[in-house]
Amino acid sequence: MAKKKRDMHNEDVPQNTKATVKRLLGRLGRQKKKLFAAVTATLLSCAAFTVLPLAVGMGIDSLVAVSRSYDDFSQIIQAAAQALWVPVLLIGVSALVSGLLSYVQQYIIASVGEELTLSLRNDISAKLNRLPLRYFDAHKTGDVMSRVTNDLEKVSAVMQEGLPQLISAVFTILFAVGTMLFLSPLLFLVVLISLIISTAATGYVSTLAQRAYGENQAAMGALTGKIEEIYAGNRVVKLFNQQQAMLSSAEELNQRQFLAQRNAQFADFAIYPTIRALGQLGFIATAVLGGGMALGGSITLGTIQAFLQYVNQISEPVTEAAYVITSLQAAIAGAERVFTLLDEEEERPNGEGSANAITQGHVTFENVRFGYTPDRVLIKNLNLEVRPNEMVAIVGPTGGGKTTLVNLLMRFYELDGGSISIDGQDITAMPRCEMRRRIGMVLQDAWLFEGTISENIAYGKQDATREEIVAAAKAACCDHFIRTLPKGYDTILTGEAAGVSQGQMQLLTIARAMLTDPAILILDEATSSVDTRTEMEIQKAMARLMRGRTSFVIAHRLSTIQNADLILVVKDGDIVERGSHAQLLQLGGFYASLYHSQFEAA
Amino acid sequence: MNYLTDFLKRHKGKTVLTVLLMLGQVVGTLLIPALVATMVDRGILLGDGNVILGTGVQMLVVTVLAAGISVWGSWATSDLAALFGREMRSMLLKKSQELSIQQFDTVGISSMITRTTSDITNLQRTMGMVLQMVVPAPIIVMVSILMTTMVSPVMAVIQLSFTAALLSLAAVILKKSHSLSSSIQTRLDRINQVVRESVTGVRVIRAFGNESYEEKRSGRAYESYADNMIRLNRLFAVVNPVVWLLMGALMAVILGVGGTLVLGASMAVGQITAVTEYSTLTMAYLIMAAAVLTTLPKAGACLRRLRELLDTKPAVLDASHCPRKDTFKTDAAVEFDQVTFSYHGAEEPVLCNLSFTLYPGQTTAVIGSTGSGKSTLADLLLRLHDIQSGRILLAGTDLCTLSQLELRARIGCVPQKAFLFSGTLAENLRMGRKDATDEELWEALRIAQAEDFVRRLSLGLKAPVAQGGTNFSGGQRQRLSIARALVKKADVFIFDDSFSALDVKTDAALRRALHQRVTKPAKLIIAQRVSTIMDADQILVLDKGQLVGKGTHQQLLECCCVYRDIADSQMQRKEA
Secondary structure, eight states: OHHHHHHHOOTTSOSOHHHHHHHHHHHHGGGHHHHHHHHHHHHHHHHHHHHHHHHHHHHHHHHHHHHHHOOOGGGHHHHHHHHHHHHHHHHHHHHHHHHHHHHHHHHHHHHHHHHHHHHHHHHHHHHHHHSOHHHHHHSOHHHHHHIIIIIHHHHHHIIIIIHHHHHHHHHHHHHHHHHHHHHOHHHHHHHHHHHHHHHHHHHHHHHHHHHHHHHHHHHHHHHHHHHHHHHHTHHHHHHTTOHHHHHHHHHHHHHHHHHHHHHHHHHHHHHHHHHHHHHHHHHHHHHHHHHHHHHHTSSOHHHHHHHHHHHHHHHHHHHHHHHHHHHHHHHHHHHHHHHHHHHSOOOOOOOSSOGGGOOSOOEEEEEEEEOSBTTBOSEEEEEEEEOTTOEEEEEOOTTSSHHHHHHHHTTSSOOSEEEEEETTEEGGGSOHHHHHHTEEEEOSSOOOOSEEHHHHHGGGOTTOOHHHHHHHHHHTTOHHHHHHSTTGGGOEEOSSOOSOOHHHHHHHHHHHHHHHOOSEEEEEOOOTTSOHHHHHHHHHHHHHHHTTSEEEEEOSSGGGOTTOSEEEEEETTEEEEEEOHHHHHHHTSHHHHHHHHTTOOO | OOHHHHHHHHTHHHHHHHHHHHHHHHHHHHHHHHHHHHIIIIIITTTOHHHHHHHHHHHHHHHHHHHHHHHHHHHHHHHHHHHHHHHHHHHHHHHHHHSOHHHHHHHOHHHHHHIIIIIHHHHHHHHHHIIIIITHHHHHHHHHHHHHHHHOHHHHHHHHHHHHHHHHHHHHHHHHHHHHHHHHHHHHHHHHHHHHHHHHTHHHHHHTTOHHHHHHHHHHHHHHHHHHHHHHHHHHTTHHHHHHHHHHHHHHHHHHHHHHHHHTTSSOHHHHHHHHHHHHHHHHHHHHHHHHHTTHHHHHHHHHHHHHHHTOOOSSOOOSSOOOOOOOOOSOSEEEEEEEEOOTTOSSOSEEEEEEEEOTTOEEEEEOOTTSSHHHHHHHHTTSSOOSEEEEEETTEEGGGSOHHHHHHTEEEEOSSOOOOSEEHHHHHTTSOTTOOHHHHHHHHHHTTOHHHHHHSTTGGGOEEOGGGTTSOHHHHHHHHHHHHHHSOOSEEEEESTTTTSOHHHHHHHHHHHHHHOOSSEEEEEESOHHHHTTOSEEEEEETTEEEEEEOHHHHHHHOHHHHHHHHHHSOOTTO
16 A cells, blocks of 8 residues: 555646546536525625725825825814725725625535535445445455545535635736726736746746655655554564664654655745745835836826735735645545546446245356456356255365355356356346345354444344344344343444454344344354354354255354255365265365364374 | 653754744735835835835845745744654654553554554644744734834724734634534544445445445435534634624724824824734734644644653563573473463453473473463563563573563564565564574475475565565465574474464474474464364463463363363364
């Protein structure tokens, strides 16, 4: 993972900006009215804001006029009021209007980004349920999670701050430029030149900054990778006295990160004063030139003052815009990744048939061919018939294809050839959901979600009554321990500190399968991490669960499957041996040697 | 201990310089409007072109100087912030190596990683922002009020009251947003939780046909998050408009009052704009500072998490003074004498009153169900935990009097989980002993039954190992990890359930090779499979922390019922 990060260099640059932006805008179209209102409010608010410097300039001009013609010192306040009431009122009104409209805009925009990301999040969740399992094999959980959180956080942040900022910057610049042109085209020319210089400089400096960010990310990636390794191997580091060696190799990367971080942050901070200084050069030129013009009488003092304020007004947004564009880019890159996820190929559409016909649990595999990747066929040609209520045990070496058989029966993966049918119906002819509901499954890793114990048991049958839940728990031998928990069936299972052991979690998943009363049962018998007493309990519970149903058991310990109706030895994707325990022992093949190796002494 | 103030004290020079540079930056920024005022009042209004030009030159000088100081200040803040990160990270890394395994695991790997990486990066960034944006805020308030006072005390009062109004607004908003922000964090955690569950549980969800239920569950999490975010956004929607209103009102008041003062000849016209600029600049700085302040609680939490870790005292420490090494003359390689151990805070001891002896050349096996304490036993011998009572002797020396380095150099251990480091095979193997020759490495590989596949690698001993050893299969990793331990010239070898990932045949061959070629050291094998340990010289049977049987396979079958039960559960007795 860390390596990948280093190679990618910069994940904040989108691959195809145009297409992604188009698609984002398309989605925003749903909130057209709000956006229109917000943009209108921004426009008017910026317009009102533009009035402020003019009003101040007006005030100063009339102040200068009054002070020149004025010589009666007894009525200062009246004179001031007379000269200034219009500009002061104008300032007050335009500030009020601008403020109110800006509030309207912010209030509206407050929900736009969140609603956009909310709808994308819901789409992702729906999408996750339609993706083939292959997708999950190839992608890390963390990656999928960062689509939902980090990537969309960037999108909503930009919608909330960046974009409105950009829009109001554009309007502010437009209005200011218009007014300046109106006040004095000559002075504006000076401003324009300095603006071009500082824009070019901004562009240049921000590419430098980008490079520094990239290097910083790479340095951080390398450091994180090293730290992950040292911590994961903590025990080995201690056992082999490698602490000092590990520390010095980490320290080297830490130093590199220090340098990169310093550069990146410096680039980030130094950009503002640099650009501001360049903007100030324009400001000074305007002041000097404007001062000269005022001497010549071609412009009033108030106009110069107003002009200078406009110069200040536009130089900030120009610098800001450069920054908004960086965050905009990162958001687009995030959105792009989200869209890529949403565009992933989905599972084949569901069949039209009904799964109600599954009652017996008569399973047949016919000429089944399958591989997890197209270039590696795992199962070449597999045929199998399992009659109702039979117990089938699957044994064989790891990676041989035991779990694959089950995955195919559950239709977690599509076949490359042949067919699987249950009670005479091809599994592809039925809706997946319904078909799977008729099959109960207990998996090796006990997956429970954050919720109460009873919610977890009722996961397969949401409308189960408390009595049914308790009955299932009793049958799975977990009623007792549940009752020892402080809140019994209402105890909330959380990720870590739940006070429920691995074995007990396994029992809960058995109870969960029991409650659904399936026609076919699949058990991935995983008891290696459980102590012997719990193991016995789990096996008893499993045996009870299997009674009167067709069942498939992936066996890790041979002792538990000797009474199976059919034992399949699966190796390299093929069933290499099949038969009862006695038959296979007599055969003297793989199963027999596996069985005997249990007792072999060295 | 307060690591932040310690750091600033340690780098007093840099800190003071940074603050001074910020002061310079602020003064430079405020001088421009002052110069504009001069230009207006002495140049334009008096009709003096030379003053206009002269002030223009002064402005140019100030601009260039101020820019230089600001850039320098940016460098100083970045340097200080990055340095803080580096030093914190060094301390944390060092601490991570000193903590005992149990302390480390209590925190958890992922949390340790977060603390060492993103928590510190977050601190680096926040510290830079604070130095750059928050530190100048009080400076500019003081300097600008001072400069305004020089123009007119009345104006200073006006400016002061507006600044106070802005500050109280900021305080109210920050306070309100604080509780909202923390509830937003819990909701975000909830989203993470739900998404993680729906990805890791995808098979179960589909097996139960519960897709739409899951969609609803996650939809609820998303919605409650969005609701809160919108509320927070709406709260902040007040900020900009109010600030603009304040600025507008300020301009109006300054113009009105200032105008009156101008007419009264106690102020010049140009100074009206100068004072307006002082005030608006101050407000702008204050708003930036407030924006940075909203990120402080998060950084504070990071700092607290780090402090908690850095303040932890390592549970296992080397004896501080140079101790008398009471070495008893003994044949035993290892001796456990009435050893009792319990985890911190646990009611029941994991191991209770344990006594046994390992002799050189002999193989001792430990067996018991999960939770019986058999792995803990190996940990105690390696002094990964300290025992509460009794003592453990290594060749007659009490473990506590040996340094951890010395102790572990004398014990070769193959941990349960085979973990290899990125680098080459040889580098990994030489972790056992730096100066081992290639031939010695090959010998270790031979015993570990790893020679064949390593020979087949085109680069042999120089073959690259990916992080965690993921480019080797589980069984290969396990054998390499065994070889790594064997490279050590150890008095004792511990194999902690190291054979379980091997198939039965390799397991047997390996044990045969060990028996034949590792003759001198004592061997301690912790196992689950009875077949693995049947031929040991001595088998210890553990049950709930008690030693319930000690003897050979045959002896134990006859007299130890726990052992018989374990054997029965794994194999049908031959006579059955």
